[in-house]
Amino acid sequence: MPAEAPDRAPPSLVGRALKEALVTGFLAFALFLPLVGFVSVQSMTNTLLLEARWESLFSVVALIAIARFLYVLAGPWLERRRARAKPSAPASNLRKVFSKFFTPFALGFAVVYPIFVLAFTGINPGALKWIDNFGIQILIYVMLGWGLNIVVGLAGLLDLGYVAFYAVGAYSYALLSKEFGMSFWMLLPLSGILASFWGVLLGFPVLRLRGDYLAIVTLAFGEIIRLVLINWVSLTNGYAGISGIPRPTFFGIPFNASDEGFAAIFGLEFSPLYRTIFLYYLILALALFTAFITIRLRRMPVGRAWEALREDEIACRSLGINTTNTKLTAFAMGAMLAGFAGSFFSARQGFISPESFTFIESATILSIVVLGGMGSQIGVAIAAILLVGGTEIMRELDFLKQIFGNDFEPIRYRMLLFGAAMVLIMIWKPRGLISTREPSIFLEERKAIPADLLKEGRG
Amino acid sequence: MALAPHDVLLRVEHLTMRFGGLVAIHDLSFEAKRGVITALIGPNGAGKTTVFNCITGFYKPSEGRIALLHGDPVLWNELDVVTARGQRSLRRPEGALFLLERMPDFLVTEKARVTRTFQNIRLFQGMSVLENLLVAQHNMLMNASGFTALGIFGAPSYARAQREAIERAVYWLEKINLLDRADDAAGELPYGAQRRLEVARAMCTDPVLLCLDEPAAGLNPRESADLNELLLSIKKDGITSILLIEHDMSVVMQISDHIVVLDHGIKIADGTPEAVRNDPNVIAAYLGVEEDEVQNVAAKVGL
Structure with a gap:
């Protein structure tokens, strides 16, 4: 020393x-x-x-x-x-191969996952847990993470009330389908539009605020939406929530035990599994749609303007970019995707209440984005699997009871473990799991941009 | 447009900018002509950057008028009418007239085509050099992509517009000698290259007036000479006129055609480089003089 x-x-x-x-x-x-x-x-x-x-x-x-x-x-x-690990950095051939094949492999796995589960458990309700609690639950958060990634990761606007738009989407579906009997496929885009409408409505007065102030106001907006849902009892039924929400159909064929049901028409024995598998592929398609939109938008002028906004707002204005409109589009796009996710959520649950849209949800989604690496799609997906899948897996750790006694409920320690895991990952990778940025366009070769050059945005 | 050079392009009239009790600019009037390089010089704190911020819409001036003309100089006759009507701009087939002090900053660039650079470089550090130049062509590309709606489905019109945007970017990269670094992050470039890139990025917005805030600050003599060459070639192309703030006298005296000297927010000289170089007020402001002479000069300019 x-x-x-x-x-x-x-x-x-x-x-x-x-x-x-x-x-x-x-x-x-x-x-x-x-x-x-x-x-x-x-x-x-x-x-x-x-x-x-x-x-x-x-x-x-x-x-x-x-x-x-x-x-x-x-x-x-x-x-x-x-010291020994440093010089061996160029020898990352393995990493190159890994990053090249990771995305197609992950996609393929996501597509065959239900079949994979069924192969293990057989066609019985035991498979429900794995497809529903793990598959669908994780994919909802992947989709929400990707949606928030547009706002926080690309445009650099810190939004702490993202769950509000998720709630708008969920309640839009629940109320409109119950009151007017509109179908899932009609309400899916409609809830997205309604959510983005609220995004724009909130955005107009709020987006002139920057950084911490924006974060606080979006946080408040999230709470206001929740309080409205609780207190406007005549419309939303308050704390009791809305139950009996119509479930999505297989293009008109309901998933029930009747003669017109899915199982009967396709000559299968009735099982709740079919609906779950259908929902799984539905949310997978929605999540992939989100990813596709984000990838396409990043290569559009509007996407580049979002990232430029995160890098330097003043410079954007000096180049003739209308920063207010640019922020609003980011906000509206993020809100729309949350609206899609919300309407899916309410169709899957069949029951929603304000309890599902608390601040902790916003915080979880934001943690997923930050942990994954702001702006990185693969990073966000991995973080969602770690955070949400990690919580779910804790319910399965029954063997711990044999060590710590029967009173031991691993799930009760999830926040503690969450926090510890976050701290560790942030020490190991302060900019998130995948922190480099891929340029949206290139002349000769695509070179990843190192994380230390990237700005986080100031709102 | 077959326009005679040396018509008046920018007219700043009785510009005053107050920040609370502090008068940063007091009753400043000057003109910048088309096709020339006009320099704005003065000691530190003279209010040069404030003038830039007023011209480019970042500040709203407390008083005064800043007008810019595209096209036929006959339109200058309409200036008072436009002002009295409370309009932002006047568009005619033969040209257009803009009152910059009434426009928000991004419209000054988009519509009036006045683009600026910054004293402290403001590149998009985490984006590649090419991306920086494409962001500068945002409005053109945005229209071509049908406000994203067409572009997202890969409409051919957008593909063509993007190709043209890349061609333009490549043209400027060749000009500033950075073509081989097009795919590197802007933040990885050496300082001098970042300065040049900022000028190129501003040029990609296709301005009629380019406002450069100390472009040679921190450059070594070689880089400074390269920059002079770049600015002279922009001037020679004849589309863009330049308004320049600079401390480096070697840059100012060599390339500018017209110099406006500010001190404490007041114009103390205005003329050709030779005239300004020999002006006693300028020498006094830059080199300092005896106390009684300061009083004389102050009395003369009405302080």
Whole structure:
């Protein structure tokens, strides 16, 4: 350590590790004393009692101190590894092959996934969980992530209320299909248009704000929409939500057990699986449509203007670009895609309530975009699989009960693990999983643009 | 357009810009002529960039009129009528007249075709050099793509427009010697190349007046000479006139045809490079003089 006084012998590694472990342990103790050390419980007479939980507190503190100790001990080894890894960067042939085949492989996998599941589980309701909770759920978030990616990743407008447009789409479908009996295929574009209408309506007054201010106002808008949904009981039925929403049909053929149902017409035994598989391919098509639109738009003047806006708004204005309109198109496009996703969501659930459109949803979608790497489609898809799939997989970890006892519910720790995973990924890849940018056009060869040159946009 | 050069292109009249109590520009009037390079010089803080911001619509001037003419100079006769009617512009078959102080910044570029560069380079750093030049042709491409609707289905008219846009970009890349770096990120270019690219990007908007804010700042003598050459060739093409802010006297004296000198927001000299070079007020502003002489000069310009 060059900072040490020259006349003192450098402290041994173990000594330093011990010292740092002690300091870390002390900090952890101070931090977790109120958080873990005490718990308030209600007695039989309804009075609150403060109970100390020294065991938990000390095990947490000891765990952290030991982790720090080991980390410092491993320091020189990590450094050596990092130094060795640096020069081998050009030898990324494997990575090139990987990135070339990854997209077609992932697409192919998404297409055969339901068949793959059925092959494992057979045609029985056990497959529902895997197709519905994993497949459809993840794809909804992939689609939402890609939609928000246009607003946040391309145009650089921080939108914390994206779920509002998702809600507009969902309620549009629910109300119009129940009241007027309009079909899913008619309402899908209509909900998108309604959502983008609200996007423009919000955008007009708000988009002159920048950065943090824009974020706060969009956050408020998300809450306002939710509160309207809760309080306008005569229209939305408030907290109770809307149930019995008509389900989508297979181009007019309903998925039910009747003689005109899908199973009967195609000579199959009735099973709820068919609808789920249909919904899976529907959301897959919608998500791919989103991806296609984004890829095409990036190569249009409007898409380039979005990215230019993220890079430097003043320069855009000096080049004759109407920045207000450009921001509005980004906002409206993102809102429309959320509207599509929302109408799909409500058709799939058959029941919606304001509970589904809380801020945590906006935060999850935004985390997906940030974690994936703003502007990167593949990154966003991977992040959606990690975040949403990760949550779902925690429901499946029953073997943990054998270790931690029957009271242990892994799902209750998901926010904790979420946070830890986010922190780790952000240390490892501060600009998201895929942070380089592909230019939208090239003369001779396509060269990825390194992440440190990209701006995040200031709204 | 067979227009005689040296007609008046830009007319700045009684321009005043106040920021609260601070008067940045006081009653400034000057003209820029077609087909020449007009330089705006002055010591630091003289208000040069503020003038640019007023001309290009980034600031709304407190008082005064900034008018720009396309086409036939006869239209200047209509200037007072347009002003009195409260219009932004007048379009006739023989030309058009624009009141820049009434237009928002992006319309100044789009309609009046006045484009500027910035003192601190404002390239789109995370976009490739080629992309930078295509963003500059946004409005043309946007119309060709039918506001995206046609373009997204790959209409041939859009494909052709994009091809032309790339050709234009390549033309300018050749001119600024950056063709081999077209696919690199703009932020990766060396400083001098970024300066040249910013000029090329502004030229891709097809301006009649190019406003350059210290284009030679931070350039070495060689790069500075290259820049002079570039600006002279733009002037020779005869489509674009140049208004230039510059500190580097070697650039100013060599290439400009007309110089306006500002000090503390007031015009202290206006004329050919020779006349300005020998003007005692200019020498005083740049080199400093005895206290009593400052008083004399101040009295003369009415401060």
